[in-house]
Amino acid sequence: MSQQEREAVHPLTLFLADGNSWINFDVTSFKELFWDNTFNGLTYGAIYSLIAMGYTLVYGVLRLINFAHSEVFISGAFAVYFTLSYLGFGGADPGLSPVALVGDLLLAAVAAMVVSGIVAVILERVAYRPLRKRNAPPLVFLITAIGASFAIQYIWYAFRGANAESAVIMFVPHPVFTVFGTNIDDQQITIVAAAILVMVVVDRFINHSRFGRGIRAVAQDPDTATLMGVNKERIIMITFLVGGLLAGVAALFYVMRVPSGVQYNGGFNLGIKAFAAAVLGGIGNIRGAMLGGVLIGLIGNYGQTLLGASQWSDIIAFVALVVILMFRPTGVLGESLGKARV
Amino acid sequence: MSAARFARAVTAVAVLSLALTGCAAKNNATSSGAGSGPTGPVNLPEQTALPVPGDAAKPAGDGKAKCSGVTIAYAGAESGGNAQLGINIYSGIQLAINKHNTANPGCQVAFKKYDTAGDPAQAPGVVTQVVGSKDIIGAVGLPFSGESKATGGIFQTGGLVHITPSATNPSLTTNGWTTFFRALGNDSVQGPAAAKFLTGKLKAKKVCVIQDDSDYGIGLAKETNATLGGSADTACSDKVTTGQKDFSATVSKVMAAKPDAVFYSGYYAEGAPFDQQLVNKGFTGVFLGPDGTKDTAFVKQAGAASSNAYFVCPCVPGELIPSFAQAFSAANSGAAPGTYSLEGYDAATVLLKGIDSGAVTRPALLNYVKNYNADGLSKHFQWNSTGELANTTVYGYKVQNGKIVFVGTV
Secondary structure, three states: OOHHHHHHHOOOEEEOOOOOOEEEOOHHHHHHOHHHHHHHHHHHHHHHHHHHHHHHHHHHHHOOOOOOHHHHHHHHHHHHHHHHHHOOOOOOOOOOOHHHHHHHHHHHHHHHHHHHHHHHHHHHHHHHHHHHHOOOOHHHHHHHHHHHHHHHHHHHHHHHOOOOOOOOOOOOOOEEEEEOOEEEEHHHHHHHHHHHHHHHHHHHHHHHOHHHHHHHHHHHOHHHHHHOOOOHHHHHHHHHHHHHHHHHHHHHHHHHHOOOOOOOOOHHHHHHHHHHHHHHHOOOOHHHHHHHHHHHHHHHHHHHHHHOOOOHHHHHHHHHHHHHHHHOOOOOOOOOOOOOOO | OHHHHHHHHHHHHHHHHHHHHHHHHHHHHHOOOOOOOOOOOOOOOOOOOOOOOOOOOOOOOOOOOOEOOOEEEEEEOOOOOOHHHHHHHHHHHHHHHHHHHHHOOOEOOEEEEEEOOOOOOOHHHHHHHHHHOOOEEEEEOOOOHHHHHHHHHHHHHHOOEEEEOOOOOHHHHHOOOOOEEEOOOOHHHHHHHHHHHHHOOOOOOOEEEEEOOOHHHHHHHHHHHHHHHHHEOHHHOEEOOOOOOOOHHHHHHHHHHOOOEEEEEOOHHHHHHHHHHHHHOOOOOEEEEOOOOOOHHHHHHHHHHHHHEEEEEOOOOHHHOHHHHHHHHHHOOOOOOOOOHHHHHHHHHHHHHHHHOOOOOHHHHHHHHHOOOEEOOOOEEOEOOOOOEOOOOOEEEEEEOOEEEEEEEO
16 A cells, blocks of 8 residues: 555644654554554563563562662573573574473573572662661662662673673574464464463462462551561562562563563663553552553554554553553552452 | 472473473474575675775875874774774774884874763763874874764864764764865765665665664665665654664564565664564565664674675775785784774875875864875775765675675675
8 A cells, every 4th residue: 555545544644743754643554463563562561561560569568669670680681691602592593402492491591580589689688678777768769779770780781891692592483373364473472371371370479378478468568567477578578589580581581582682771671661561550469560561562562553653662652651540540450469359 | 388389380380381482493493494694585795806996095105204293193982882893993093003104214103092982972071182182183083973973163173184984974064164074975875875785786676664763874764765765665664763672563564565675774783683583573585784783793683684684884895905904914913804994094094194295283284184185995085175075985795604794886
């Protein structure tokens, strides 16, 4: 379809601020690419969800937005890079047998979870615990979080430089089946299926385990929880640890999808989107973070196709966030980590 | 009890998800996989010969030059994310100065390096320092467009002639600066050349132009689109952002349009993952990038997918000029000349010839460069009143077996 036809069919246009181009609502492409965008959005949405859970857990327990969580994530991505490089993965499809590949990826996942978990716990110990001991006001925590984010970024910068690491390709995606005329590849299936499983586990952990009960108790009322015999400091540490482990899983999937995404500041954009996802779903609410991640992934993808340029992806996601918060100020599912319904 | 259940559940999840990955990998064994040869429909052969002007100016001169207390400066990146380009350039300058000083015992030119880290915010302070050093009568730099834009006025005020070996933004010569000279073609040459390369040698009938949000990417895409005309399919053009890594929606758009080639107007940091994601989705056409993507980092970050990549660049492949390449390797412990090493060498040669001719003050050397008219190793140097070269060539490159090789002029 030519450009003229497009404009004739959809004459609704907006004048763009730079004065030399127009926004066309590209409904034709939107329809053509709807299912492509849906499945890609779900894949990235799953990754956002895993990161968003880290934001939401910490917020639920400490009422703290841990802006350094994006660096917890990228530290895991570096662990994936180092592990896979050590195992001989590189720029070409290694063409490994399934058993070898599963073994290697499992090792990389464990390495990423360990590194992200350790970074998260160290962050809590070094940056936040001293502030809690001195009863610092919330604003100080926020500034510290931003400072910690930069500190970790520049530790990686000093260590690995400004360029992204070389690609580590785990396996080249291959279409498995077709839905609505769109090829679904094995990476998408792996990421979405694994992310759903991880989410189910986390959900059960929060709702049914002893530590989960502790987390919910501290989230609801830290002082009463302490009186009831819950070790608050220990619960806080476990919360950071769980957030770190989830970020490690996300890091594996992110590097699977973007093999050259390991870069000192590579967590920033993802972190912002994951944070938006957590707020969208209802910050402090673990199921909200899962839903929010998927919504952010989908809205960004639909929006950029509809408005005709990839540059709109973030803008449309944040506009959607603002609109939803106007009607539901506590997010889609509400803030409720501490409440019984979760 | 619950902890044990939790541990079991985690193990089950991990094994299940990776088992899925495993099944996935089995499918790949049957696919063609990522080979090492170019996957595009057109395969331009590597060229190893480069025509060099026979009477190219040599930094050594006639060996009878007389001068004392004069210095040439390099101002540009020595550190920071883009340091490699700066190192390439000043190694070229150093080589020219060494050759000159060895041949001319009566004229020892000093060489000073100033580090801007490639940063427009740091460059003005550094350049002020350069201009303040009275012994410096000519400079090579600055390498990048942003920092050049921020410092051209300072050079102008100090009356210090400077030749940029690599800044390509066309607007740099529209500021009325009389001390600014550019030793290569700008983006209003590169854009049309990219278009010509796509529709000519690469035989592309339908091209998707993807641009980033930098001044460089926007300007270059505009020039390229204008020359491509109807060959550029507006239905699959897209605008991405600096720092973007997820190109899935852009890739879907391109795949739906089935173009013969994709032109990415931007830098390798985004171009490399974009090419990799395109190829992963089954794109078999040509990927063309400009000089901002022509870097070994592109090949590293795109991995095997980069075998469909071609580049256009106003930079001359210095490694193909045997006399230059050998001297460069000898002076740099075996390293081959990099992108823009030859441009740095040629720019320094122009200044050295001026010094040899007796132009040993800033106004004299500026006047000498203004009226310069001779061949260098890379091209013929004669500037117009704004500091642009009259005729410049754009060179084609491709990725072959993980290396960037020359495929002929565009």
